[in-house]
Amino acid sequence: MRKTVGVLLWRAGLAALLVCGIGLLPWLSHTDPALTVLKVRSADRDPTPEVLADIRAQLGLEDGPLRLLGRWLAGLPRGDAGHSWISGSEVAPDVLGALGVSLLLMAVALVVALATAAAVCARTLHLGARRRLAGRPTGGSGSAVLAALPEFLIASVLATVVGVRWGWLPAVGWYGPQWTVLPALALGLPAGAVLGRLLDDQLPGAFDEPWALAATARGLPGRTVARKALRRCVPGLLPNLGLFVVGLTGGAVAVEQIFDIPGLGRTTLQAAIAQDLPVLQAGTLLLVLLGAVTTAAARLTARRLIGPALRDGALRSLHRPTPPPPPTVRRILPIAYCLLLSGVVALGLPRDPLALDTAARLQAPSLTHPFGTDALGRDVLARVAHGALDTLLLALAISALAWFAGVLLGCLPALSAPLVDTVNAVPPVLAALLVTAVWGSGAGTPVLAVAVVAWAPLAAHTSALLGQERATLHVSATRALGARRSYLLRSELLPAVVPSVTRHAVLRLPGIALALASLSFLGLGAQPPTPEWGLLLAENQPYAERAPWAVLTPAAVLALLGALAVTAAGAGGRGRDGGAGARRRTAKAARAQVPAPQSELVRAS
Numbered sequence: 018m019r020k021t022v023g024v025l026l027w028r029a030g031l032a033a034l035l036v037c038g039i040g041l042l043p044w045l046s047h048t049d050p051a052l053t054v055l056k057v058r059s060a061d062r063d064p065t066p067e068v069l070a071d072i073r074a075q076l077g078l079e080d081g082p083l084r085l086l087g088r089w090l091a092g093l094p095r096g097d098a099g100h101s102w103i104s105g106s107e108v109a110p111d112v113l114g115a116l117g118v119s120l121l122l123m124a125v126a127l128v129v130a131l132a133t134a135a136a137v138c139a140r141t142l143h144l145g146a147r148r149r150l151a152g153r154p155t156g157g158s159g160s161a162v163l164a165a166l167p168e169f170l171i172a173s174v175l176a177t178v179v180g181v182r183w184g185w186l187p188a189v190g191w192y193g194p195q196w197t198v199l200p201a202l203a204l205g206l207p208a209g210a211v212l213g214r215l216l217d218d219q220l221p222g223a224f225d226e227p228w229a230l231a232a233t234a235r236g237l238p239g240r241t242v243a244r245k246a247l248r249r250c251v252p253g254l255l256p257n258l259g260l261f262v263v264g265l266t267g268g269a270v271a272v273e274q275i276f277d278i279p280g281l282g283r284t285t286l287q288a289a290i291a292q293d294l295p296v297l298q299a300g301t302l303l304l305v306l307l308g309a310v311t312t313a314a315a316r317l318t319a320r321r322l323i324g325p326a327l328r329d330g331a332l333r334s335l336h337r338p339t340p341p342p343p344p345t346v347r348r349i350l351p352i353a354y355c356l357l358l359s360g361v362v363a364l365g366l367p368r369d370p371l372a373l374d375t376a377a378r379l380q381a382p383s384l385t386h387p388f389g390t391d392a393l394g395r396d397v398l399a400r401v402a403h404g405a406l407d408t409l410l411l412a413l414a415i416s417a418l419a420w421f422a423g424v425l426l427g428c429l430p431a432l433s434a435p436l437v438d439t440v441n442a443v444p445p446v447l448a449a450l451l452v453t454a455v456w457g458s459g460a461g462t463p464v465l466a467v468a469v470v471a472w473a474p475l476a477a478h479t480s481a482l483l484g485q486e487r488a489t490l491h492v493s494a495t496r497a498l499g500a501r502r503s504y505l506l507r508s509e510l511l512p513a514v515v516p517s518v519t520r521h522a523v524l525r526l527p528g529i530a531l532a533l534a535s536l537s538f539l540g541l542g543a544q545p546p547t548p549e550w551g552l553l554l555a556e557n558q559p560y561a562e563r564a565p566w567a568v569l570t571p572a573a574v575l576a577l578l579g580a581l582a583v584t585a586a587g588a589g590g591r592g593r594d595g596g597a598g599a600r601r602r603t604a605k606a607a608r609a610q611v612p613a614p615q616s617e618l619v620r621a622s
Contacts, residue, residue, distance in 0.1 A: 027432075031439040032305045036298055040086040043292050050078055050292055054102050057291040076102055089295060093302075099295035112284065112299045116266075118191060119273075119280035123265040125197045126204035130261065133163070133209025138217050145224035145246060146239030163210035169271035170575055172203035173554050176275055177561040177568050189277045200276045204269055207528075208261045212254060214524055215478070218517055219250040252319035253485055256312070256437075256477035263308045275558075305439060312434070323485070354581035361574060365402020370395065370548040379564040388570040391553075392560050397567060400548035401574050408550055409578075411464055412530030419471035419529070420522040424515060426472065427479025428506070434480065437473045449536050463536040471529055478521050482514045527578050550575065 043050040051072040052064055062068065073079050077088075089099050098108040180188025180199055187196050223229065223246040232242050266281060273283035285300035287293075364387070374394035382389045388397035426433035449466035486492060492509050545552060550571060557567035 027435050031435055032302070032309075035305065035439055036302055037086060039298050039301055040089065040294060041082050042289075042294065042297070044082050048292070050076070050102075050294075053292045057103050057293075085294075089298060098299040101296050102293045103291055103296075108295045108299050112281070112296060112303060115279055115281040115284040115300070116303055118278060119266045119269065119282065122197060122200055122204070122269065122278065122280060123262060125201035126208070126265045126269075127262065129201050129205025130209035130212060130265075133206055134213035134216060137210060137213025138220060141217050141220045142243040142246070143239075145220055145229075146243040163206050168203050168207060168269065169275065170554065170572055171206060172200065172272045172275045173558060173561075173568055174572050175199045175203055177558070177565055181562045182565060191276075191278045196276075196278075200269070200272050200278060203272050203275075204265050208265065211524060212258060212261065215254055215257065215517075215521060216247075216250055218520060219253060220246055223249040248322055252322045253478075253481045255315040255319045256481045257474055258315060262311045263304065266304070266307060308439070319481075351581060354577060358574070358577050358581055361398070361577075362402045362405050365396075365398040365400075368396050368399030368402070370399040370403040371546055372396070372399075379560055379567065381564070382566055382570070389564065389566040391557055391567050392564075397553070397557075397570055400553055401550070401571055404548040404550050404553070405574075408530050408533055411533060412526060415464065415468045415471055415529050416522055416526045418468055419475055419525075420519065422472035423475025423522070424479050424511075424518055427476040427483065427514075427518070430480040430484070433476045437477050437480075440470050440473045463533050466536065467529060467532045471525070471532075474525065475518055475522055479514060479518050482517060483510055486510050486513050527575070530578065 043053065049069070051069045054072055054076070055062060055064055055068065077085060092099060096109055098112065100106065101108055101111070176188040176199065179185050186198050188199060190196055224242075226249070229242055229246060232245070233239075269280060270282040270286045272278070273280045274286075281300055281303065285297060285304075288296035288300060372395060374390070377386070377390050377394040378392055380386055380390045380394075386396050386398065388401065391397055391400070426436070448469050449462055452462050452466045452469070487510065492505060495509060496505060545556070553571045554568060557564070557571075561568050
């Protein structure tokens with residue numbers, strides 16, 4: 018009971034710190050809130066001292082930030098979230114309306130995500146149920162590409178091709194069910210691919226458990242075995258599913274911008290840019306509450322699925338230390354992708370990414386310009402190549418830091434769980450604005466903003482897998498024989514958890530690279546004329562109907578990066594000694610389930 022109260026207080030303290038920090042945002046950034054509000058209300062009006070004084074009096078800014086924040090907090094129990102500093106309307110109805118739009122979009126996107134995850138795992142479930150699984154996940158490179166692509170990129174392609182070029186579905190607005198399809202696909206496809214890949218990574222271990230072998234020997238239908246295998250693996254992924262739910266609601270800022278959807282993410286972004294504090298605080302508070310509710314629901318579901326086994330320490334490890342090597346084709350694919358991407362960069366680097374040629378505006382791909390030109394006549398190939406190196410190096414550094422922080426904090430769930438929920442409720446865009454307010458704008462702002470939130474999914478995954486691994490039979494027996502916690506963590510738990518978390522981190526590497534691009538896409542990162550990937554899409558999207566290659570060719574290169582990263586992770590770390598070596602390793606892993614003698618454990622500890 019005392020531990021639960023402590024966790025609740027820690028969670029409430031983090032939420033209060035976040036909301037109060039946002040309430041102090043203009044004063045932390047040393048900007049005049051009255052001047053910012055005036056620019057948004059009327060950009061042409063001169064900021065005379067009289068005009069600014071009148072705005073300060075209207076908003077009560079002369080009372081100071083702490084009194085303003087106190088009045089806003091005092092109104093919350095009555096359902097009063099104040100009035101917008103920009104429009105003057107009540108905040109609560111507007112923010113709740115935006116939340117309703119985002120929840121509807123999230124529900125449709127979640128259906129798309131679950132269908133995508135089912136498609137990714139379908140072959141593994143089929144082969145495992147028929148006892149024909151070769152001991153490794155079977156997800157293909159198609160799911161790897163989807164998992165690696167960011168939502169704003171898929172949204173740009175769907176809006177350009179399906180909405181504008183083909184005219185099959187509406188690409189802009191929010192007026193009925195038809196308008197939910199494209200944004201839901203943009204949000205649900207990558208989320209479902211990530212969930213499917215994570216689930217596909219765990220299913221082979223479930224199908225090799227004794228209960229699955231016994232069920233097959235007794236003649237149970239393969240569909241029943243597959244359903245039980247899903248039930249066995251899903252609890253370890255529920256924390257990440259909860260993070261996706263919050264991300265599909267508040268983190269869909271770029272998608273809402275592209276499709277002009279009046280959702281909570283877009284409303285919060287506009288309020289943050291305008292420093293409309295009542296709207297920004299209310300939106301952030303709703304996101305934090307949504308994160309807390311979603312996390313609680315995910316934990317209750319996981320407890321209901323395998324709660325007794327966790328309590329009794331009756332699970333078996335899903336860890337498969339060294340799977341057999343992948344087929345030859347899968348070993349060749351990363352090399353082919355790498356050569357292709359390297360060729361694109363090598364061809365583009367000698368070209369000038371800033372050279373203007375107004376006579377060659379929006380030219381189609383040709384021998385002179387293989388990727389075509391943009392609206393200013395600049396070579397798109399040159400801009401893609403020059404923007405690649407810095408982005409990839411930064412993404413690699415952020416991914417390494419996120420992996421380390423995720424594993425470290427995932428080992429401390431009581432500390433990290435509320436922190437993960439709070440951090441996940443802050444979209445990278447809002448994080449970038451907060452970082453800009455505290456540290457100022459610059460090239461490092463997007464890097465720090467992405468790094469602040471990138472570790473949260475890895476920490477949630479680590480914590481969930483550790484919780485299940487601690488309840489395995491061999492760990493319970495090893496603990497009963499006197500092994501210390503340090504020995505268990507070093508020799509039993511981390512070796513079982515780190516490989517899956519590492520594959521998860523590599524799966525997110527392209528997404529981190531392109532999260533940097535998404536901030537530039539929204540105008541919060543690199544600024545023109547920098548040849549940055551996000552800027553390429555932002556600059557060329559208005560011309561997507563006249564020159565679709567200006568959007569689609571950078572999108573193809575980004576898809577190539579995603580395929581390279583994930584297929585390389587799938588092919589790396591596999592053994593080279595064929596089936597005999599794989600069988601020896603499998604037998605060794607099976608023997609590892611039996612705890613060592615007590616004397617050996619005492620010496621090791």
